Structure formats: structure tokens, C-alpha cells
Amino acid sequence: MFTGIIEEVGMIKEVKKGVNSYALNIQGDIIFDNLRVGDSVAVNGVCLTVSNLLPKTFAADIMHETLNRSSLGSLKSGSFVNLERAMSAMGRFGGHMVSGHIDGLGRIISIKRDDNAIWYTIAAEEKILRYIIEKGSIAVDGISLTVATVTSSDFSFSAIPHTVKATILTNKKVGSFVNLENDLVGKYIEKFLGISSADTPSKGITKEFLGKFGY
The missing domain is CATH 2.40.30.20 (Elongation Factor Tu (Ef-tu); domain 3)
Known part of the structure; x- marks a missing residue:
């Protein structure tokens, strides 16, 4: 871990x-x-x-x-x-739970500076994007990051100067591929509930969807 x-x-x-x-x-x-x-x-x-x-x-x-x-x-x-x-039992948990088991690849489609921060937008497949939520966590090339926005085709995050300089983000360009690992929590919940991609409504979580699964 x-x-x-x-x-x-x-x-x-x-x-x-x-x-x-x-x-x-x-x-x-x-x-x-x-x-x-x-x-x-x-x-x-x-x-x-x-x-x-x-x-x-x-x-x-x-x-x-x-x-x-x-x-x-x-x-x-x-x-x-x-x-x-790997995390030490005596260490501080500064990021989020990352298993090191990659879900797939993403491709950087935009890099923009915003004052002292840099915005990265990454295109990914639907099977990865479906687990990404705004303000949720994702590991990009092993870096724990907070999702700022997510669409049907990509997601974005804003990185502070320290994160960029202390990682290989500083070497990335538009078109570069990155390893993506979704937050573990959503995947486990889906598995336990027996929810498939076909069950997930295209317009997000609805009252009918929650009722179907006992909520």
C-alpha cells in the first residue's frame, strides 16, 4: 500500500x-x-x-x-x-490509499498555468472516468491528486509548484501518457453491491437508482 x-x-x-x-x-x-x-x-x-x-x-x-x-x-x-x-506502519498518511495496481492510461490534452498553479487536463476511457468524482482522489503516475473537474471524456487537476517540481510532472507535455489508478473505495462499493456499468444511469445517481439498490 x-x-x-x-x-x-x-x-x-x-x-x-x-x-x-x-x-x-x-x-x-x-x-x-x-x-x-x-x-x-x-x-x-x-x-x-x-x-x-x-x-x-x-x-x-x-x-x-x-x-x-x-x-x-x-x-x-x-x-x-x-x-x-510502501507505506510504513509508523508513517503519516499524507495522500490517499494507493495500491500500485494501475487501472489504465490517460493522455494529457492540456497544460495551462494559473498564477502559481498549473492545470492539467487528462483524457481517459469511460471505464476509468466513471470512478472519478469532483474533489475526489486519483493517482496520476503515482501522485496523489485531487480532481477539480470531470467531464464525460476527461478530468482536470491543479498542481502546486512543489508537486510539479518534486515529481515527473515537470517533464510532461501535451500528448504524454500517464498511469491512472482510481480511488479504491468506489470500486469496492461497486463490487459489493453487484453494480455493473450497465446499471449505472448515464445521468448520474438518481432516486430510482438508489431505490433499486436498497437506499
């Missing part, structure tokens, strides 16, 4: 490509305090397992399924990545 509070920006030192898999060597600094083989590290929001550990460098394997669902397949030597160790 992660919080979406990025600890540092690391760099890909080497990418070893298999037939349907990758092996990454990632360089960092801060996250190596108490890091051990077998620990989990979120790399651009994707939970990876440390398979080998050297001074200031760790190795991680990426399987076919992960490559299909995330942007990690586009990484190359010299790429910068967001890094976060």
Missing part, C-alpha cells in the same frame, strides 16, 4: 527487454534507506518488487500484464520516474 506522496524522482539506468517482459535498473537516493530485496516500490505508480539491490540502484522485473496496462513499456535509459516506498 502506498500514499501517493512521491519520495523522490529516480532515473532508469538500464532496461533489459525480454520477449514479453522488462527488467529495470533504477537509480535513486532517498528510498534506499532501509530498502530490502523483496520490498515494494511504486515506480510511476506501478507497484514493483525489488529483485536486486546495489548501492543507490535497485532492479525490478515487469511482467507482460503490467506492460499492457501501464506506460512502463515506454521507459528507456535516462527516463525519470516517480518513486515511493
Whole structure:
């Protein structure tokens, strides 16, 4: 489990490509305090397992399924990545509950400055957007962010200068792809209630919809 509070920006030192898999060597600094083989590290929001550990460098394997669902397949030597160790039981919960299991990709379609903040608008598929709510949480490349607006085709958030400078958001451009992980709460509620996408009204939650499911 992660919080979406990025600890540092690391760099890909080497990418070893298999037939349907990758092996990454990632360089960092801060996250190596108490890091051990077998620990989990979120790399651009994707939970990876440390398979080998050297001074200031760790190795991680990426399987076919992960490559299909995330942007990690586009990484190359010299790429910068967001890094976060799994949450410590003694740590502060500064972001929101992030599992490191990516729901899909989004594409940045607009970047606009607003005084000291920067607005990012990200296009995504309906299967992702249906779990996004205004003022709710979402992880973008592993960064815990608050949704400002959401439409039928995209969502937007406003990032403060610290967040931009402390993450790979500073390197993103219009057209860049990002890893998206929806807030866990909505997905679990949907599963427990047995609600499918066909059950969800196109115009949102209605009195009839709530009555159908016992509210």
C-alpha cells in the first residue's frame, strides 16, 4: 500500500527487454534507506518488487500484464520516474490509499498555468472516468491528486509548484501518457453491491437508482 506522496524522482539506468517482459535498473537516493530485496516500490505508480539491490540502484522485473496496462513499456535509459516506498506502519498518511495496481492510461490534452498553479487536463476511457468524482482522489503516475473537474471524456487537476517540481510532472507535455489508478473505495462499493456499468444511469445517481439498490 502506498500514499501517493512521491519520495523522490529516480532515473532508469538500464532496461533489459525480454520477449514479453522488462527488467529495470533504477537509480535513486532517498528510498534506499532501509530498502530490502523483496520490498515494494511504486515506480510511476506501478507497484514493483525489488529483485536486486546495489548501492543507490535497485532492479525490478515487469511482467507482460503490467506492460499492457501501464506506460512502463515506454521507459528507456535516462527516463525519470516517480518513486515511493510502501507505506510504513509508523508513517503519516499524507495522500490517499494507493495500491500500485494501475487501472489504465490517460493522455494529457492540456497544460495551462494559473498564477502559481498549473492545470492539467487528462483524457481517459469511460471505464476509468466513471470512478472519478469532483474533489475526489486519483493517482496520476503515482501522485496523489485531487480532481477539480470531470467531464464525460476527461478530468482536470491543479498542481502546486512543489508537486510539479518534486515529481515527473515537470517533464510532461501535451500528448504524454500517464498511469491512472482510481480511488479504491468506489470500486469496492461497486463490487459489493453487484453494480455493473450497465446499471449505472448515464445521468448520474438518481432516486430510482438508489431505490433499486436498497437506499
